[in-house]
Amino acid sequence: MVASDILGPAKSFRHPIIGHVGLNRAGLHVLRMTASSCCASWRRRLLRRTYEDFDGWRVHIKKFRKDGVVAIPNFLGPQQFELLMTEVRGLVSAFTTAHPIPTNETRGFGKPIEYAEGFDRFDGGTLNRFIEINKASAPVAHRILHRPSTRALMSIARTERNLKQNFYIYQMLQELDPGNRDPQKDFHRDTFHWAAKFWYFLEDVEAHQGPFEYVVGSHRLTPTRLGWEYRRSVDSAKQKTPGGAFRVTSDELKKLGLPEPKVFTVPANTLVIADVRGFHRRGDAEVGTERLSLYGSLRPRPFTLQPTPGSLWKVKA
Ligand SMILES: O=C(O)CCC(=O)C(=O)O
Ligand SMILES: [Fe+2]
Known part of the structure; x- marks a missing residue:
């Protein structure tokens, strides 16, 4: 069981094998990174034939592959967007009435506070409010996220299709307690393997x-980056760090030869997709500011060669 975790998404360096000092000195972490990356490339090749030309996504997928991030403006037509906004406003307002802002005693990442329609989670002084999108409660959002063209885009970004993953209406309230540092505001990468996230911004996001924020090109596993990952893995194994989402300083980013981060101040109706193996963060915010989006984490199984669960490499349109 413990050994088979190696072939799964586990990333905590408190794990007896993943966080084993000798094994990381021997290159375990870097091996997991490169092997899972090869698996993702293989799955993407198999999916490409079916999806790349789908509905004009080709140019965006190319940019996503090259930069690790892409912003697609005017994702919906005006009528559909209005319809969606009416639904979202109604759901957010019902959620706000049903669940007043909870108090937060913890620092760093809080535990999810579960409700029937979703959950709250504090990241330091930021409150993330997630309302689950399903067919019955949010039919417009559900339809948009499950239409064939959107599914195609998500499958390519995830390098795997037909995985059941939840999508959310995501309201973020920032700096509710400015003394409590939001850990998402430090540059980091989420995990060791290919993984994407999307935010479909429903309102303008200003500075x-x-x-x-995303460091363009930082998703690439260059020798310099792998060297950094190697050193971090050995240090994390020694310290038994729990998270496994390595933080990076701006000095280190410079030493890695990476550019200044790109800030995604975007108009409403923009879809941003990012490969979260690349370095990113949530930018600074003024007290009490909000961000509203549809959101999903697109995480494949790191070490599978099958892009469709249950089928042996066959991908049907
Ligand atoms: O909310 C953001 O802008 C980014 C947060 C983040 O780092 C993440 O969700 O992985
Ligand atoms: Fe992140």
């Missing part, structure tokens, strides 16, 4: 509203 003071904690825009998403």
